[in-house]
Amino acid sequence: MRNAFADEITKLGVADERIVLLSADIGNRLFEEFKAKCPGRFFNCGVAEANMIGVATGLAMAGMRPVCYTITNFVTYRCIEQIRVDVCYHHQPVVIVGTGSGLSYASLGGTHHSCEEMGMLRLLPGLAVMAPADAMEVRGVLRAALGQTSPVYVRIGKKGEPIVHEAVPDLAIGKAIVIREGKDICILSAGNMLPTCLEAAELLGARGCSAQVVSFHTIKPLDEVCLADAFAKFAVVATVEEHSILGGLGGSVAEWLSDQPRAMGRLVRFGVRDEFLHKTCEQESAREFFGLTPENISSRIAALWR
Amino acid sequence: MSSSQPSSDDLPQIARQIRGRLVEMSHKAGTPHLGSALSCVDILVAAYWNILRIEGKAPQDMTRDRFILSKGHAATALYVTLAMRGFFPAKWLDTFAEEGSPLAEQPSPECAPGVELATGSLGHGLPVGVGLALAARIRKLDYRVFVTMSDGECNEGSVWEAAMFAPGQRLGRLAVIIDYNKWQATGRSNEIMALDSLAAKWSAFGWKTAEVDGHDIDALTRELNQTGTGDQPIAVIAHTVKGKGVSFMEDDNNWHYRVPKKDEVAAARRELGLP
Numbered sequence: 001m002r003n004a005f006a007d008e009i010t011k012l013g014v015a016d017e018r019i020v021l022l023s024a025d026i027g028n029r030l031f032e033e034f035k036a037k038c039p040g041r042f043f044n045c046g047v048a049e050a051n052m053i054g055v056a057t058g059l060a061m062a063g064m065r066p067v068c069y070t071i072t073n074f075v076t077y078r079c080i081e082q083i084r085v086d087v088c089y090h091h092q093p094v095v096i097v098g099t100g101s102g103l104s105y106a107s108l109g110g111t112h113h114s115c116e117e118m119g120m121l122r123l124l125p126g127l128a129v130m131a132p133a134d135a136m137e138v139r140g141v142l143r144a145a146l147g148q149t150s151p152v153y154v155r156i157g158k159k160g161e162p163i164v165h166e167a168v169p170d171l172a173i174g175k176a177i178v179i180r181e182g183k184d185i186c187i188l189s190a191g192n193m194l195p196t197c198l199e200a201a202e203l204l205g206a207r208g209c210s211a212q213v214v215s216f217h218t219i220k221p222l223d224e225v226c227l228a229d230a231f232a233k234f235a236v237v238a239t240v241e242e243h244s245i246l247g248g249l250g251g252s253v254a255e256w257l258s259d260q261p262r263a264m265g266r267l268v269r270f271g272v273r274d275e276f277l278h279k280t281c282e283q284e285s286a287r288e289f290f291g292l293t294p295e296n297i298s299s300r301i302a303a304l305w306r
Numbered sequence: 307m308s309s310s311q312p313s314s315d316d317l318p319q320i321a322r323q324i325r326g327r328l329v330e331m332s333h334k335a336g337t338p339h340l341g342s343a344l345s346c347v348d349i350l351v352a353a354y355w356n357i358l359r360i361e362g363k364a365p366q367d368m369t370r371d372r373f374i375l376s377k378g379h380a381a382t383a384l385y386v387t388l389a390m391r392g393f394f395p396a397k398w399l400d401t402f403a404e405e406g407s408p409l410a411e412q413p414s415p416e417c418a419p420g421v422e423l424a425t426g427s428l429g430h431g432l433p434v435g436v437g438l439a440l441a442a443r444i445r446k447l448d449y450r451v452f453v454t455m456s457d458g459e460c461n462e463g464s465v466w467e468a469a470m471f472a473p474g475q476r477l478g479r480l481a482v483i484i485d486y487n488k489w490q491a492t493g494r495s496n497e498i499m500a501l502d503s504l505a506a507k508w509s510a511f512g513w514k515t516a517e518v519d520g521h522d523i524d525a526l527t528r529e530l531n532q533t534g535t536g537d538q539p540i541a542v543i544a545h546t547v548k549g550k551g552v553s554f555m556e557d558d559n560n561w562h563y564r565v566p567k568k569d570e571v572a573a574a575r576r577e578l579g580l581p
Contacts, residue, residue, distance in 0.1 A: 020444065040444055043475070051433045051467035058437020061422075063368065064444065066437075082464070085427050086434060090415045 001156040001192070002099050004135035006030045008142050009067060013038040019146065020059050024049050024070035026099070049074045053082035053094070060092035065146055071105070072098030072114035072155055080120060083153075088124045093149045095142070101131070101155035102191065102242025106277065106286035113286075114155070115272040118190075119247020121153050122220045128152040128173050129219040131191030131241070131249075134164045137217055140171030148173070157192040164194050164215070174221040182212030185305050186234040187297070188226075190216050190241035190249040196287070197240050199294035200301070207302050219249050227256055231264035236304045238268045240297060242287070245271035266304055270297055313355040317523045320390070321351045325551040326580040327386045327399065333571045335403035337411050339379040341549040341561035342456065345520075346380050346485040349454055349544055350387045352526035353483075357452070357533075362392030365419040371449050372438050374423045376431020377456035377485060378412040384421065385409050393420035429462025431455060432482060436472050439480040439539075450479045450533045458490025461499050466511070472539045473512030481533040481540035482513070485520060487548035489559045508541035520544025552577055 010033045013019040020041045021034055035042045045052035049070060056066035068075055075098050076083070087094045098114065105112040122129050130152060132141040138156055145152040152173070169177055179194065180201055189197040194215050201211035212234065214226065230237050239250040250269030257267055272290045279289060287293060291300075324347050332340040353373055360370040375384045382402065389396045394408075398418065401407035408418045412426030423434055435453040442449050459465060472480055486504060488495055496502045509515040514536065518525040529542045548562070549555030552574040566574065575581070 020440075043440070045471060046467075046474075048467035048471060050429075050464040051436070051471055054430055054433020054464065054468065055437035055440065055471070058434040058439070059441045059444075060437075061434070062438050062441030062445065062447075064441050081427065082430065082433070085424070085430055089424055 001132070001135050001138045001161055002030065002159050004138045005069070005097060005099070005142065005156060006034065008139040010034040010037055012142060012146055013041060016065065016146070018063060018065040020064045020066045022052050022056055022066055022068045024052050024074060026070045050079040050082050053079045054086050056094045057086035057090060057092050060094050061090070065093060067095040067097060069097045069099065071112065072101040072117060073112060076114065076117040076121060076153070083121070083127070084124050087151045088127050091126050092151060094151050095145045096151070096153045098153070098155045100158050102157070103277070103283050103286040104158040106281055106283045110276045110278065113277060115242065115244045116247065118155065118219050118243050119251060122247065122252065126150055128221065130154045130173065130217055131219060132156060132217050133189065133191060133194035133215045134161055136163060136165035136168045137171060137215065139168045141217060144171050144173050155191060161192050162195040164198070171217065174218045174223055176217065176223040176226040177215040178212065179215050180211070180213040183210040184234065185209060185236040185238070185301055186212040186214065186230045187238045187240060188214050188216040188230070188249065188253065190219060190239070190243065193240045193242055193292065196292065196294055196297070200297040203294055203298035204302060207298070209302055209305055216249055219252055222252055222256055224256065227253060231257065234265050236266050236268060236301055238270060238297065238301055240270040240292065242292065243271050244274060245269045246274060268300060268304055315355060317351050317355055320355065321347050321523070322551065322578045322580065324351070324383065324386045324390070326575045326578045328382050329552065329566055329571050329574040331382050331399065331402050333566045333568065336565050337403050338563040338565060340564070340566065341555055341559065342377065343380040343383040344550050344552065344555065345487045345546045345548045346377065346383055346454060347550070348521045348523050349483050349485060349526060350383055352523045352530060353452055354387050354391050356523070356527040357530045359449070362420065365393055369447055369449055372422050372435065372451045374425070374431040374435050374451070374453045376425050376428070376453050377459055378425030381411065381413050384413070385418070388418065388420040394418050428456070428459040429464040432465055432468040435480060436468050436477060439472070439477045440475060442479060450481065452481045452483065452530065452533070454483045454485060456490070457484055457486045457488065457495040457501055457504065460484065460501060460504065461490070469508065469511045469513070476537040477539045478537040479534045481530060481542065483530070483542045483544055485546050486543050487546040489548045489562065491562055505543045508543065512538065513541035514538040515541040515543065517543045517545065520546035521550055
């Protein structure tokens with residue numbers, strides 16, 4: 001995903017001279033092409049994220065389109081007040097991109113896990129929160145984010161994630177994408193959990209359960225049309241995310257569901273439990289620890305569906 | 307655009323008028339931070355009468371100089387200055403902090419013409435100012451950016467992040483002015499943190515640094531005029547007195563929060579030579 005980000009932001013930067021790329025001492029050699037093709041518009045802001053967000057805001061106020069990029073924890077938790085006051089309060093078109101989101105950097109330890117930031121950022125007025133599923137969606141999300149004038153947060157994974165889309169989808173902020181049609185249950189997937197969800201759908205199919213899978217790439221604003229449709233049509237709707245079950249996609253859908261005038265389909269949330277991961281492990285094993293596997297997802301859904 | 311030639315107005319008298327208004331506004335609205343507002347009046351006068359290339363009638367002109375009052379708790383000083391410079395009608399000041407007024411105790415985004423940034427949370431003005439200065443370079447515009455901070459504000463880590471970044475980018479069109487009145491909300495700024503040798507700190511961070519009497523409008527003007535003459539950002543350490551201009555408020559930190567009573571307003575205005 002991060003290579004797709006670097007490539008796409010370079011293309012967008014060549015096409016739009018207002019685009020400025022800021023990083024906080026990350027992405028060694030990742031942005032050489034951007035630097036070469038967009039001279040004077042790349043700034044390594046150093047390990048100083050609070051300043052980076054303020055600088056981005058000043059750039060935006062003077063007509064530029066800044067994109068801030070570093071590891072998710074540092075570009076969100078570290079500088080939440082700058083995002084709130086500088087970017088959101090002034091409603092500036094700053095795009096904030098967190099890399100290595102969720103459990104991508106599981107092996108680096110809890111300082112590098114980000115399983116709460118969507119919940120935190122979702123509360124900020126006017127900020128869109130997006131979690132693209134693969135390299136293609138990363139490109140689509142960037143195009144959409146820079147094609148409008150509100151602030152956007154984008155969480156991406158690392159590199160080498162499986163590609164689901166054959167081409168860059170025509171992606172709109174707040175409009176989920178149906179990846180696989182189904183009749184019985186529906187899985188809403190946020191970010192890089194999509195391939196796992198598709199595997200879970202296959203396992204459900206083997207049990208005679210037809211599963212719809214949706215790439216729910218925008219956590220805010222919620223695609224309420226998609227939700228209304230899913231809960232009207234399917235007996236079980238599941239949310240899956242590499243994020244706490246509190247506050248992220250699952251939390252958002254639960255809130256939405258509780259506001260509906262009449263009882264609808266059953267919601268089941270898959271995500272990170274309300275605890276830090278202390279175990280030394282890779283992403284795959286971290287997902288397993290939190291039940292984010294095709295086997296667990298499919299069997300829990302199947303049990304509810306029956 | 308007006309030129310940056312020093313104004314021929316009687317600037318010390320203008321500063322006294324602003325101070326008189328600040329005392330009245332604090333009393334009428336019952337709002338604190340009067341000492342902080344009085345402290346930075348001469349900085350604002352030097353900037354808005356002598357330095358800034360900006361017109362009250364064209365507050366959004368992309369080529370204007372930018373002035374950010376990062377110490378948002380002193381917003382009344384900025385409001386009175388902007389009103390006197392024709393950015394908005396002086397009668398707006400009468401509504402200060404009232405329900406529905408454009409002028410809140412600390413400014414909100416685009417609350418009034420001339421207010422560049424919503425401030426009040428300390429340590430935000432300089433990073434945003436750095437971004438504005440970077441944009442000027444990218445867009446090949448020749449505006450300058452001035453950020454006024456309090457000494458207490460220099461407690462914030464984000465200030466020093468920006469302080470390291472700006473000289474690294476050789477942002478010579480950026481200036482910070484520290485309203486160094488030696489107090490912060492609850493004590494001496496040199497005792498709460500090791501703030502002393504403030505000039506040496508900014509200098510060590512790579513800023514072209516000068517120390518001036520922060521109530522000497524001519525001296526402030528001289529130093530601020532250095533902005534943009536080289537590729538080093540400018541730091542002006544303005545030694546000020548909190549509560550300046552009113553003897554019974556000067557250097558008394560109670561006036562960080564205290565609101566003047568009616569007789570104190572009258573006494574203050576008498577001292578300032580105002581009716």
